[in-house]
Amino acid sequence: MAVNYVLAFLLICTPFMVAFAGNLYQDVGITWGNGRGNILNNGQLLTLSLDRTSGSGFQSNSQYLYGKIDMQIKLVPGNSAGTVTAYYLRSEGLSWDELDFEFLGNLSGHPYVVHTNVYTQGKGDREQQFYLWFDPTADFHTYSFLWNPAHAVFYIDGRPIREFKNLESEGVPYPKNQAMRLYSSLWNADDWATRGGLVKTDWTQAPFTASFRNFKASGCVWSNGVSSCKSNSSASDNAWLSQQLDNTNQKKLKWVQKKYMIYNYCNDVKRFPQGLPLECTVRTKS
Numbered sequence: 001m002a003v004n005y006v007l008a009f010l011l012i013c014t015p016f017m018v019a020f021a022g023n024l025y026q027d028v029g030i031t032w033g034n035g036r037g038n039i040l041n042n043g044q045l046l047t048l049s050l051d052r053t054s055g056s057g058f059q060s061n062s063q064y065l066y067g068k069i070d071m072q073i074k075l076v077p078g079n080s081a082g083t084v085t086a087y088y089l090r091s092e093g094l095s096w097d098e099l100d101f102e103f104l105g106n107l108s109g110h111p112y113v114v115h116t117n118v119y120t121q122g123k124g125d126r127e128q129q130f131y132l133w134f135d136p137t138a139d140f141h142t143y144s145f146l147w148n149p150a151h152a153v154f155y156i157d158g159r160p161i162r163e164f165k166n167l168e169s170e171g172v173p174y175p176k177n178q179a180m181r182l183y184s185s186l187w188n189a190d191d192w193a194t195r196g197g198l199v200k201t202d203w204t205q206a207p208f209t210a211s212f213r214n215f216k217a218s219g220c221v222w223s224n225g226v227s228s229c230k231s232n233s234s235a236s237d238n239a240w241l242s243q244q245l246d247n248t249n250q251k252k253l254k255w256v257q258k259k260y261m262i263y264n265y266c267n268d269v270k271r272f273p274q275g276l277p278l279e280c281t282v283r284t285k286s
């Protein structure tokens with residue numbers, strides 16, 4: 001009897017709760033992991049977990065062609081060596097565009113590495129890596145992409161850490177024709193992630209869990225070949241669409257790059273014996 005009441009309650013109330021539950025139920029879907037990814041707290045929190053059998057992942061329901069995407073993430077705490085939490089925008093097909101954050105775990109007390117990359121038309125090889133100026137496992141921090149026709153900027157807590165400018169006029173491909181979706185996943189890469197693969201995952205610590213909340217997309221939603229921005233060019237709502245890095249933000253970017261950048265492909269002359277990629281050597285006005 002009691003069981004029947006509970007079932008009836010769930011059947012009646014579940015659609016109601018989902019409809020009013022807040023945004024993660026509406027904005028994203030868990031795509032893999034067989035129960036290891038979960039949306040909780042009426043859609044306010046999402047967790048991904050990883051164990052020896054599998055990791056897990058989710059993706060945004062919408063695709064964007066330009067956007068400002070924010071999400072708060074709390075990374076796997078403790079001994080997270082060998083784990084990778086990926087958070088990225090990506091289009092489909094063989095000639096895809098992609099903007100990547102990958103958070104490489106570490107032994108307790110040792111620093112995470114924030115690995116970033118930019119792919120245009122299927123070609124990447126544009127890695128930049130950073131340490132963080134805080135413990136990313138102690139609390140939630142905001143990780144953002146700003147992608148507009150002028151540049152793609154990676155932000156952490158509102159601070160730009162990387163800018164990829166539109167240098168198409170100089171012959172560098174720029175992502176501008178293909179809509180991208182937000183993806184995130186937690187997986188194991190102990191063959192390369194921590195100290196180049198020297199430190200392996202300690203599976204006695206599993207399951208490993210990363211948490212996500214406050215997904216916010218001020219994007220041009222792309223649907224059936226039409227952008228939500230083209231039909232409505234009222235600028236006020238879309239300030240991000242023409243946003244540049246002002247002096248203050250240029251300074252913030254330089255501060256991070258000076259103090260926390262640990263790898264920059266643009267400085268890796270050995271890796272590019274034929275010469276550095278074009279975007280590394282083009283002189284720009286700013």
Ligand SMILES: *[C@@H]1O[C@H](CO)[C@@H](O)[C@H](O)[C@H]1NC(C)=O
Binds near residue numbers: 194
């Ligand atoms: C892990 O810690 C080591 C030693 O402190 C450091 O060299 C490395 O960059 C850290 N991060 C990763 C992902 O290996």
Ligand SMILES: *[C@@H]1O[C@H](CO)[C@@H](O)[C@H](O)[C@H]1NC(C)=O
Binds near residue numbers: 231232233237
């Ligand atoms: C355009 O956007 C503004 C502000 O968001 C909104 O008030 C208006 O209704 C929109 N117009 C159309 C045609 O969608």
